[in-house]
Amino acid sequence: MGKISLEVNGRKVEKEASDNTLLSTFLREHLQLTGTHIGCDTSQCGACVVHVDGNSLKSCTALAADVNGSKVTTIEGLETNGKMHPMQEAFKKLHGLQCGFCTPGMVMSAVDLLQKNKKPSDTEIRDWLEGNICRCTGYQNIVAAVKEAATKM
Amino acid sequence: MASLVGSRVERKEDKRFLTGKGRYTADINLANQTYAIFVRSPHARASIKKLNIDKALKSSGVVSILTGKEIADDKIGGLIAGWAIRSEDGTEMKCPGNPPLAKDNVNFVGDPVAVVIAESLAEAKEAAEKVEVDYKVLKAVTSTADAMNGDTIHEGIDKNLCFDWLLGDRQKVKEAFDKADKVISIDIINNRLIPNAMEPRACVADYNAASEEITLYTTSQNPHLSRLIMSAFGNVAPEHKLRVVAPDVGGGFGSKINVYNEDIVCSWAAKKINRAIKWVAERSESFLTDIHGRDHVTHAELAVTKDGKFLGFKNETIANLGAYARVFGTVTPTYLFGPCATGVYEIPAAYTNVKAVYTNTAPVDAYRGAGRPEATYTIERLVEKASMELGIDKTELRIKNFPTAFPFKQTLVHTVDSGDYVAGMEKAKQMADYKGFEARRKESEAKGKLRGIGVTSYFEACGIAPSAAVMSLGCGVGLWESAEVRFNPTGQVTVYTGSHSHGQSHQTTFAQIAADELGVPIENIDIVHGDTDKGTFGMGTYGSRSLAVGGIAIVNACKKIVEKGKRVTAKMLEANPEDVEFKDGEFVVSKSNKKKTIGEVAFACYLPGVRDEMKSPLPEGDEPGLKETSFYDPSNFSFPAGTHIAEVEIDPETGHVKLEKYTACDDFGRIINPMVVEGQVHGGLAQGIGQALYENAEYDETGQLMTGSYMDYTMPRADNFPEFNIGYTCTHATTNPLGVKGCGEAGAIAAPPTVMNAVIDALGGQEVTMPATAEKVWKACKNLKKSNAKAA
Numbered sequence: 053m054g055k056i057s058l059e060v061n062g063r064k065v066e067k068e069a070s071d072n073t074l075l076s077t078f079l080r081e082h083l084q085l086t087g088t089h090i091g092c093d094t095s096q097c098g099a100c101v102v103h104v105d106g107n108s109l110k111s112c113t114a115l116a117a118d119v120n121g122s123k124v125t126t127i128e129g130l131e132t133n134g135k136m137h138p139m140q141e142a143f144k145k146l147h148g149l150q151c152g153f154c155t156p157g158m159v160m161s162a163v164d165l166l167q168k169n170k171k172p173s174d175t176e177i178r179d180w181l182e183g184n185i186c187r188c189t190g191y192q193n194i195v196a197a198v199k200e201a202a203t204k205m
Numbered sequence: 206m207a208s209l210v211g212s213r214v215e216r217k218e219d220k221r222f223l224t225g226k227g228r229y230t231a232d233i234n235l236a237n238q239t240y241a242i243f244v245r246s247p248h249a250r251a252s253i254k255k256l257n258i259d260k261a262l263k264s265s266g267v268v269s270i271l272t273g274k275e276i277a278d279d280k281i282g283g284l285i286a287g288w289a290i291r292s293e294d295g296t297e298m299k300c301p302g303n304p305p306l307a308k309d310n311v312n313f314v315g316d317p318v319a320v321v322i323a324e325s326l327a328e329a330k331e332a333a334e335k336v337e338v339d340y341k342v343l344k345a346v347t348s349t350a351d352a353m354n355g356d357t358i359h360e361g362i363d364k365n366l367c368f369d370w371l372l373g374d375r376q377k378v379k380e381a382f383d384k385a386d387k388v389i390s391i392d393i394i395n396n397r398l399i400p401n402a403m404e405p406r407a408c409v410a411d412y413n414a415a416s417e418e419i420t421l422y423t424t425s426q427n428p429h430l431s432r433l434i435m436s437a438f439g440n441v442a443p444e445h446k447l448r449v450v451a452p453d454v455g456g457g458f459g460s461k462i463n464v465y466n467e468d469i470v471c472s473w474a475a476k477k478i479n480r481a482i483k484w485v486a487e488r489s490e491s492f493l494t495d496i497h498g499r500d501h502v503t504h505a506e507l508a509v510t511k512d513g514k515f516l517g518f519k520n521e522t523i524a525n526l527g528a529y530a531r532v533f534g535t536v537t538p539t540y541l542f543g544p545c546a547t548g549v550y551e552i553p554a555a556y557t558n559v560k561a562v563y564t565n566t567a568p569v570d571a572y573r574g575a576g577r578p579e580a581t582y583t584i585e586r587l588v589e590k591a592s593m594e595l596g597i598d599k600t601e602l603r604i605k606n607f608p609t610a611f612p613f614k615q616t617l618v619h620t621v622d623s624g625d626y627v628a629g630m631e632k633a634k635q636m637a638d639y640k641g642f643e644a645r646r647k648e649s650e651a652k653g654k655l656r657g658i659g660v661t662s663y664f665e666a667c668g669i670a671p672s673a674a675v676m677s678l679g680c681g682v683g684l685w686e687s688a689e690v691r692f693n694p695t696g697q698v699t700v701y702t703g704s705h706s707h708g709q710s711h712q713t714t715f716a717q718i719a720a721d722e723l724g725v726p727i728e729n730i731d732i733v734h735g736d737t738d739k740g741t742f743g744m745g746t747y748g749s750r751s752l753a754v755g756g757i758a759i760v761n762a763c764k765k766i767v768e769k770g771k772r773v774t775a776k777m778l779e780a781n782p783e784d785v786e787f788k789d790g791e792f793v794v795s796k797s798n799k800k801k802t803i804g805e806v807a808f809a810c811y812l813p814g815v816r817d818e819m820k821s822p823l824p825e826g827d828e829p830g831l832k833e834t835s836f837y838d839p840s841n842f843s844f845p846a847g848t849h850i851a852e853v854e855i856d857p858e859t860g861h862v863k864l865e866k867y868t869a870c871d872d873f874g875r876i877i878n879p880m881v882v883e884g885q886v887h888g889g890l891a892q893g894i895g896q897a898l899y900e901n902a903e904y905d906e907t908g909q910l911m912t913g914s915y916m917d918y919t920m921p922r923a924d925n926f927p928e929f930n931i932g933y934t935c936t937h938a939t940t941n942p943l944g945v946k947g948c949g950e951a952g953a954i955a956a957p958p959t960v961m962n963a964v965i966d967a968l969g970g971q972e973v974t975m976p977a978t979a980e981k982v983w984k985a986c987k988n989l990k991k992s993n994a995k996a997a
Contacts, residue, residue, distance in 0.1 A: 070327075080232075084234075085225065086225070086228075086229075086231075086232035087224070087225020087226070087227070088225070089229070089231075089403075089404070089455075090231070090405075090485075091403045091404065091405065091455075091488065092488040092914070092915050093487045093488045093489055093914070094488070094914050094915050094916055096914075096915035096916065096920075097403065097488075097915060099403060126225065127223075127224065127225035128224065128225040128226075130224070131224060136220070136223060136224065140223040140224065143219070143223055144215055144216065144219040144220070144223060145215060147215075147216070147880045147881065147883070147884045149219060149222055149223065150456075150708035150709070150710070150884055150888065151402070151403065151404070151453075151454065151455045151456040151707050151708030152218070152219075152221075152222025152223075152227050152453065152455065152708070153227075153229065153402075153403040153404040153455025153456060154403045154455075155222050155223060156225055159223065174928070175924075177923070178922075178923040178924040178926075179923075179924050181922075181923040181924075182922045182923060182924050184923070185403065185915070185920050185922065186403065186923075187401055187402060187403050187456050187458070187888070187891075187892070187920070188403075188456055188708045188884070188888045189884060189887055189888055189891075190884075190887030190888045190889075190890055190891030190926065190929065190952075191887075191891065191922075191923040191926060192887045192926070192928060192929055193883070193884060193887065194923065195923065195928075
């Protein structure tokens with residue numbers, strides 16, 4: 053057991069957790085932030101992507117202890133003053149989600165793409181999202197949503 | 206008021222999914238809950254000699270360990286097949302028992318033998334490692350084609366044969382083949398797939414000892430059906446003491462139709478230990494134990510005249526059921542497959558024979574399209590081959606055999622009410638620039654690449670319902686759908702539907718329908734589903750039935766509301782009910798032009814009195830309140846159809862197949878929300894293209910799943926697809942008042958043969974099995990080079 057101190061979605065948190073606690077588990081079970089999803093056990097699906105110190109990370113690939121002291125943003129922290137982020141708005145407008153399960157990770161990953169590449173091409177978007185699996189949408193409307201968000205961010 | 210049906214209305218469900226406020230089963234935590242881990246067989250086929258839980262019981266935090274013995278002692282029933290299929294010789298199908306926890310024998314890797322329940326997940330896992338099972342390993346049967354020659358898996362089921370089913374007339378087919386100028390024949394494998402909804406299965410079971418009620422939160426596409434099966438066959442609890450809630454469900458694609466072992470075991474065990482139990486599948490468990498899809502081995506033949514008229518069709522298929530027959534396991538390779546195998550063509554004589562076999566693999570059941578992708582793959586590969594062998598253009602050959610009039614009495618079973626297949630073909634060709642293909646082929650050639658074009662024309666029978674029809678074919682229940690429309694006194698509306706959304710957008714599309722029917726703003730309408738304690742009994746979502754069956758139930762319930770509203774308005778305004786018309790949310794007396802809004806009428810229905818007046822606005826015989834229910838049982842299936850065209854470019858040096866263009870032109874009848882339909886088409890295409898190019902579930906000869914993780918099973922990714930080119934033609938269904946047909950499965954049905962026809966076209970007609978991986982295609986390219994060299 054050890055003490056994990058993080059700033060999550062702008063709020064300082066401190067919790068005891070066993071040393072082998074994954075960041076994804078810490079967020080879901082210790083902080084009840086269930087917007088971050090677990091879709092696989094091999095770090096392939098990307099449903100658990102969050103931002104750690106500004107960069108996207110599959111939260112099932114890191115121990116909570118590894119990121120001790122970091123700033124973490126989850127899907128719950130993307131709105132500002134109750135207003136959805138342009139990426140969230142674009143996903144809604146262009147039907148970039150269906151069952152919603154991969155969506156949190158997909159959105160967090162896409163937001164990071166636009167932080168790093170303001171005007172990505174279709175190919176760049178598809179390449180970047182290669183680590184996020186969606187079974188519902190066939191990705192087409194997700195790509196469209198990321199392009200739309202790029203015009204708003 | 207502008208009509209919402211037909212508009213791109215943004216989804217009401219999206220905000221919660223986009224902000225992390227979705228509530229999936231794994232997100233639910235109950236006070237004082239325990240955690241379950243299942244001990245599963247590592248062998249594909251074995252008998253259990255001894256099961257020792259003594260060490261595990263002493264492990265820290267263990268609350269209880271239950272095995273097949275306890276479940277048998279408590280007379281908890283097993284998992285069932287929902288459809289009874291009869292063999293050609295009239296005998297009933299043969300199904301083995303399938304206890305939720307195996308007691309004597311295990312029949313696939315992942316078959317559960319015990320459940321360990323502990324205070325924490327980590328403790329449950331640790332204790333599960335200490336359960337000792339002594340297996341006598343037996344020789345596994347894993348090959349679909351050879352299953353009938355393998356050891357007998359289930360005692361008393363000879364040749365591992367569940368049934369040997371025939372649809373059609375062998376004699377007529379023989380006569381047709383005798384008259385043929387040419388017979389085209391093909392051997393195909395419809396590869397086994399794993400549905401892989403992104404949300405792994407999960408359940409949380411709770412027991413209230415005071416009320417003796419079990420509540421099960423579970424990842425289900427049909428909570429009422431789950432409750433019925435668990436109650437009537439599982440003996441878990443009577444229906445009124447069992448509440449099944451399927452909250453937000455992260456995709457299903459058929460894999461969440463079934464009641465699973467874990468649902469029954471956790472519900473039963475929660476009562477036994479008098480505490481809540483949570484179980485969440487790890488992805489590797491999902492791979493092993495979710496139902497799988499497809500897995501057919503087929504030989505088919507088409508008898509043709511030299512000018513390309515189809516005379517007869519034969520289909521001999523072996524279908525793998527896996528270890529046990531489950532809910533849609535036996536109907537998927539029969540009535541969902543056979544009738545559609547003659548495709549969109551007038552073929553005077555046809556038969557489909559299916560031998561359904563047991564193997565030591567995960568149960569095979571309905572996966573998106575269920576039977577119809579296999580049917581379409583069979584006929585469309587055959588027709589494409591016929592076009593090559595006859596030297597007739599692939600689109601012309603198809604058009605030549607399309608039905609000339611509707612209703613179209615299809616060769617086996619269905620009467621297709623409406624369609625225009627020629628229009629669909631012409632539009633698809635135009636969208637795909639079919640004419641320009643040869644020029645593009647030459648361009649590819651100049652780059653050293655092989656280019657191919659593939660076509661598929663399909664129809665499918667969906668809107669799976671007509672109770673009389675399905676029950677006559679062996680279904681254990683009627684497949685109608687229910688809806689209840691409740692007005693609140695202040696005018697908002699709650700619609701309860703028996704169908705279930707796990708991505709399909711019911712909250713939006715169903716609200717669009719109700720808004721139009723009732724003239725109430727869509728913001729004031731909520732759609733509720735997924736909880737047996739809230740809505741009326743319903744049959745759930747599969748077989749593209751939500752709209753064509755569940756949507757119509759909503760329309761009908763709304764119409765009953767309007768009828769009552771007319772009577773109430775007439776009484777309130779002292780007019781004849783026949784003179785009251787309803788439009789855009791207002792009841793208007795035609796003669797006087799006096800009116801009442803539907804909100805005023807709802808208010809009056811709930812508060813039928815005014816101070817100082819004895820007069821009630823309710824007509825004699827009408828009760829207070831404004832709530833109506835409808836159970837809708839359609840007269841026929843619905844029949845979407847269309848033509849898809851794909852173009853691929855192959856690099857002969859690497860065997861890499863690049864899908865260059867994909868065009869889909871579908872007829873779904875009336876479209877409620879074009880944005881949602883587009884999404885359904887895209888998703889279906891991705892799964893269909895996935896089957897053709899990437900996905901494959903493979904067992905080795907000992908029955909170990911070789912593709913048990915995302916490292917081994919190729920899930921299609923964003924960079925695997927081009928931008929799809931989507932279009933529509935429209936003929937309204939004549940068998941339901943909305944004219945809708947269903948769109949959820951079309952992409953998965955049409956895409957595999959479309960893509961494979963293109964690949965095989967590029968390879969000069971050489972057969973390649975799905976998935977067309979680089980290795981297989983590279984080998985075919987080598988052969989092509991050799992045969993070209995020989996020819997030159």
